[in-house]
Amino acid sequence: MASTMNQFAHLPIPLEDVMKATNNFHHDNIIEHGGVGIAYKGRLLWFGRLMEITARRFDCKHGDGDLEFLAEISALSNLKHKNLVSIIGFCDEIDEKIIVTTYEANGSLGQYLNSLNLTWKQRLRICLGVARALSYLHYEKGRDYAILHCNINSNTILLDVNWETKLSGFEFSIKQSVNDKDQVGPCEHTGTMGSVDPAIEKTGGVTHKSDIYSFGVVLFETLCGRKAVIQNEADRSLAQMAKYGYENGPLDDIIDPHLLNQILSPQSLLIYSKVAYSCLKEDPADRPNMHYVMAKLEKALELQLRGESIVRLFFSYFSIFFFFGVHHSCILIFNFYLYFYILFYSKVRENRMVKEI
Structure with a gap:
């Protein structure tokens, strides 16, 4: 050594x-x-x-x-x-x-799963950060090896002072040739209780799809505000409960109640829950790769941010009506729309000119 x-x-x-x-x-x-x-x-x-x-x-x-x-x-x-x-x-x-x-000042994601202070937008960003880290580990252009983490759980996902994701817990990681990351590799430690890929028992080892299964559990932990193993319910598995809830619906029955009114885009929730469910597929071959998962989480966050912008715009209009009255408000809003229409039209023309060049 x-x-x-x-x-x-x-x-x-x-x-x-x-x-x-x-x-x-x-x-x-x-x-x-x-x-x-x-x-x-x-x-x-x-x-x-x-x-x-x-x-x-x-x-x-x-x-x-x-x-x-x-x-x-x-x-x-x-x-x-x-x-x-x-x-x-x-x-x-x-x-x-x-x-x-x-030192990551805000501890681990596992400490905040049922916290009222961790918003849905923050949760989306944290999960997207994990997906980006795993995508980098599993495949990075120009690198001839992949890293299988083998220890993905809400406690190895740390949060810095700005609530940015910092993935830790590499003591059980495995290095493989990038061409062999689909091949089963031996690993003494196969994960944390409730997050372990059930396919390992059949195959006798791990692949990068084992990380994806564990990350799917984290996605549902984040959505449901619960740990991977649900205490006081005969140590019931969250993965089993989440799969049943997704397949039989409605999802509202398993989502953390305090998050429901924060999810401002139904489409965002649909994309998030669908990709989380796909990570838990029994057959590893049916699970997506991390590039795909990352792209879907980016879309889910984009839709959530768009929904929040619409809500802010609505309250801005309401405030205008309240403070200025109907007549002046109509003039202000008309000018507002006219300004953005001109801005948008100018941008379209600019893009067309660039394409023509």
């Missing part, structure tokens, strides 16, 4: 610095207890810059966790995307194996 780590020689951080940053791994700084260890928040002075960090302390007793530690470093050091968490460095000293990444 030492020879393998040589390629990451620019990333080591002394254990002393990590301990100082986290106040000796003080329990008040614990962010989460994860599957491979504990994550701490801290403030690290690195190259003259004070940084907010997350230090993931791997549980490596008896050699456990070594492969996961290396897998995450390998993935994060070689991948650069605005919707992926950024690695700062790592510590591999004595019996400590720690990965240091940027």
Whole structure:
């Protein structure tokens, strides 16, 4: 392993610095207890810059966790995307194996699934960010390998101070030739309870379609405001409930009630729910690829934003009538429409001239 780590020689951080940053791994700084260890928040002075960090302390007793530690470093050091968490460095000293990444101030999506503060528009943007990250992992032009994440769930989807998506949790990721991403690959960790692709049991391994199944579960978690496993209902699977709800309707019965009045475009909801359902298809071959999913989520967000614009326009008209009266309001609105008609007509003429050239 030492020879393998040589390629990451620019990333080591002394254990002393990590301990100082986290106040000796003080329990008040614990962010989460994860599957491979504990994550701490801290403030690290690195190259003259004070940084907010997350230090993931791997549980490596008896050699456990070594492969996961290396897998995450390998993935994060070689991948650069605005919707992926950024690695700062790592510590591999004595019996400590720690990965240091940027601290994402708003925690994980899993913390906000049933929150009244996370709007439908924000949820759409977060899910679109995950789709863009996965599309990049599964296929990026000019790269000869694909990354299968193998750990997609609402807790590995982090949110920065601006509520932008930062995908994390690469300790179980697998690198495959881009031509082999449809081929079944072995993986000891196959996902989180409720998010695991059921096809893995039949095939004995994972493909990029396993990530897509798990992301489908996240899409329904986000829409329904519930975790992948529904507690107090005999640990019922949300995926099963969502598929039944989609097939038998109406969807309103499973959607988080406080989101219903925020979804201002029925077409947006239709596109979103249809692509989420398609991700949960039993046969992996019937599931879409992530490029397709990303394009559909972009359309769903576009329609939602259009619906919100129409509502804002309606209230603007209402305010004009209220403050100026009917006569003056009609004149103002007529001028408003005339202005935009001229603007639109000028743009059409401009586009025609460009095409003719």
